[in-house]
Amino acid sequence: MTAPRVLVSDKLSPTAVQVFKDRGIDVDYQPDLGKDKDALLAAIGDYDGLAIRSATKATEKLLGAASRLKVIGRAGIGVDNVDVPAATARGIIVMNTPFGNSITTAEHAIAMMFAVARQIPAADASTQAGKWEKNRFMGVEITGKTLGIIGCGNIGSIVAERAIGLRMKVVAFDPFLSDERAVQLGVDKVDLDELLRRADFITLHTPLTDNTRNIIDAAAIAKMKKGVRVINCARGGLVVEEDLAAGIKDGKVAGAGFDVFVTEPAESSPLFGLPNVVCTPHLGASTTEAQENVAVQVAEQMSDYLLDGAVTNALNMPSISAEEAVRLTPFVRLAEDLGSFAGQLTESTLRGITIEYAGEVAEMNTKALTSALLAGLLRPILTEVNMVNAPVVAQGRGIAVDEVRQSQRGIFETYIRLTVRTERQERSVAGTVFSDGKARLIQIKGISMEASFGPHMLYITNRDKPGFIGRLGTLLGAEEVNIATFNLGRAAVGEEAIALIEVDGPIDDAVLDKVMALEGVVQAKRLRF
Ligand SMILES: NC(=O)c1ccc[n+]([C@@H]2O[C@H](COP(=O)([O-])OP(=O)(O)OC[C@H]3O[C@@H](n4cnc5c(N)ncnc54)[C@H](O)[C@@H]3O)[C@@H](O)[C@H]2O)c1
Numbered sequence: 001m002t003a004p005r006v007l008v009s010d011k012l013s014p015t016a017v018q019v020f021k022d023r024g025i026d027v028d029y030q031p032d033l034g035k036d037k038d039a040l041l042a043a044i045g046d047y048d049g050l051a052i053r054s055a056t057k058a059t060e061k062l063l064g065a066a067s068r069l070k071v072i073g074r075a076g077i078g079v080d081n082v083d084v085p086a087a088t089a090r091g092i093i094v095m096n097t098p099f100g101n102s103i104t105t106a107e108h109a110i111a112m113m114f115a116v117a118r119q120i121p122a123a124d125a126s127t128q129a130g131k132w133e134k135n136r137f138m139g140v141e142i143t144g145k146t147l148g149i150i151g152c153g154n155i156g157s158i159v160a161e162r163a164i165g166l167r168m169k170v171v172a173f174d175p176f177l178s179d180e181r182a183v184q185l186g187v188d189k190v191d192l193d194e195l196l197r198r199a200d201f202i203t204l205h206t207p208l209t210d211n212t213r214n215i216i217d218a219a220a221i222a223k224m225k226k227g228v229r230v231i232n233c234a235r236g237g238l239v240v241e242e243d244l245a246a247g248i249k250d251g252k253v254a255g256a257g258f259d260v261f262v263t264e265p266a267e268s269s270p271l272f273g274l275p276n277v278v279c280t281p282h283l284g285a286s287t288t289e290a291q292e293n294v295a296v297q298v299a300e301q302m303s304d305y306l307l308d309g310a311v312t313n314a315l316n317m318p319s320i321s322a323e324e325a326v327r328l329t330p331f332v333r334l335a336e337d338l339g340s341f342a343g344q345l346t347e348s349t350l351r352g353i354t355i356e357y358a359g360e361v362a363e364m365n366t367k368a369l370t371s372a373l374l375a376g377l378l379r380p381i382l383t384e385v386n387m388v389n390a391p392v393v394a395q396g397r398g399i400a401v402d403e404v405r406q407s408q409r410g411i412f413e414t415y416i417r418l419t420v421r422t423e424r425q426e427r428s429v430a431g432t433v434f435s436d437g438k439a440r441l442i443q444i445k446g447i448s449m450e451a452s453f454g455p456h457m458l459y460i461t462n463r464d465k466p467g468f469i470g471r472l473g474t475l476l477g478a479e480e481v482n483i484a485t486f487n488l489g490r491a492a493v494g495e496e497a498i499a500l501i502e503v504d505g506p507i508d509d510a511v512l513d514k515v516m517a518l519e520g521v522v523q524a525k526r527l528r529f
């Protein structure tokens with residue numbers, strides 16, 4: 001067998017290249033190729049593996065030319081530079097290294113906090129310019145101050161531990177932080193408004209999702225303490241840069257430390273040039289140690305896959321043997337969609353879930369199905385959770401997972417039912433795979449219906465009253481929202497009813513607000529599959 005060929009097209013630690021060589025992989029280290037789109041496009045067809053950081057853009061066009069590519073390995077967390085659906089469509093596994101740079105990034109956030117508290121960069125520039133402006137640079141102590149952490153996952157938790165070591169009080173807002181984990185970390189679990197009200201320093205550590213985009217905007221800033229300092233070492237887009245700049249100009253916000261920007265590379269930003277704003281060019285993960293960790297890890301994972309078929313930290317693939325794949329694949333898709341359905345509707349801390357496998361599906365590889373379901377459930381709230389790490393992530397967050405297998409009951413020969421228990425409620429959703437191989441939802445909260453999963457959906461619960469469907473249809477029509485399918489179900493006459501509507505494009509905030517305002521609507525939510 002000829003050795004698999006791997007191209008390293010970004011700057012990666014030399015140890016990674018050595019790992020590939022030691023494992024018998026034919027490795028080609030071209031650290032600048034990722035920046036030269038045309039040369040990369042011309043070369044990519046010769047490789048089985050592509051190891052990257054963030055400079056290489058694995059676009060649909062590039063993947064289209066990658067005729068023998070089997071795996072892309074991202075030395076780091078974010079895969080914003082990889083078109084994962086396009087890779088999935090071509091059967092290319094995309095792997096990342098979710099933990100290798102967490103400590104380093106947490107340390108950067110802490111460094112930013114100190115830099116902003118004591119205005120170190122400006123004081124440095126002034127001193128080296130020969131000025132001796134002792135009175136200009138009055139700082140604040142961080143001891144005894146309150147740090148508000150938005151997003152208390154891998155990195156946020158490390159920041160919390162470090163901040164507590166620095167004698168700060170820590171309050172955290174994270175819908176997926178369990179009470180037990182909060183106690184273990186020694187943080188006070190609060191809602192966002194309380195965090196904004198109490199914090200002297202605020203640091204963000206969430207992924208960029210529909211729920212976190214612009215989480216710090218003018219309205220959030222208005223709720224903060226005067227003199228607050230804001231740190232973002234997570235993702236550009238979590239903070240509305242214009243609104244924060246306005247807060248700094250009007251004296252409400254005393255400083256900001258930013259490593260990430262809405263547009264990167266950031267050649268300009270409303271924050272640039274403002275007093276006590278400290279910026280770095282996405283350096284969060286840039287330490288020798290972190291780069292060594294992620295590079296070695298990605299080289300080992302890619303070698304394992306190319307040589308032995310073992311899958312670790314894949315974003316788009318459960319660990320399934322080749323023989324099982326044909327029968328299992330439609331049920332993997334169903335499990336992931338059911339999980340995603342529940343995850344997108346979950347707004348409070350998840351306590352536990354029960355998955356019932358009934359009929360034929362109970363005889364399949366339910367481990368892979370449960371992993372797929374958990375990945376779907378957690379993906380709307382966590383960074384880059386995948387089918388391989390989802391069970392570990394769920395366990396780490398204290399989410400109890402019960403599996404029940406049973407012989408077929410009811411009218412469907414086989415089905416999966418997911419019941420999710422949160423702090424506030426219990427919700428169930430069930431689905432099956434029809435003989436056409438396509439997944440269908442068959443029950444939501446005990447209410448029967450039959451609906452496919454579509455890319456853009458609207459989920460509405462309402463009180464069952466005459467005229468509601470007409471008003472909803474008229475509203476969507478007037479807003480030029482084209483309905484593809486319209487599915488209805490209700491518990492009993494006059495009780496709770498559910499509408500699940502597939503539409504032809506994204507639904508914007510204004511339309512959603514109008515749906516919410518319709519008489520009888522209890523909940524309206526956009527869903528993506
Ligand atoms: N600056 C850098 O170089 C750098 C390096 C590594 C990671 N990152 C970024 O840091 C961020 C955190 O990474 P991580 O590894 O800790 O991820 P993680 O998945 O371990 O943690 C993210 C946390 O955010 C929480 N969360 C999700 N939605 C939320 C919401 N609406 N409100 C509050 N909390 C919410 C989740 O429950 C989770 O605990 C990511 O955006 C990642 O891309 C940046």
Ligand SMILES: O=C(O)CC[C@@H](O)C(=O)O
Nearest residue numbers: 053054076077078285286
């Ligand atoms: O490789 C980098 O420098 C980016 C690191 C970080 O944003 C990540 O997502 O891991």
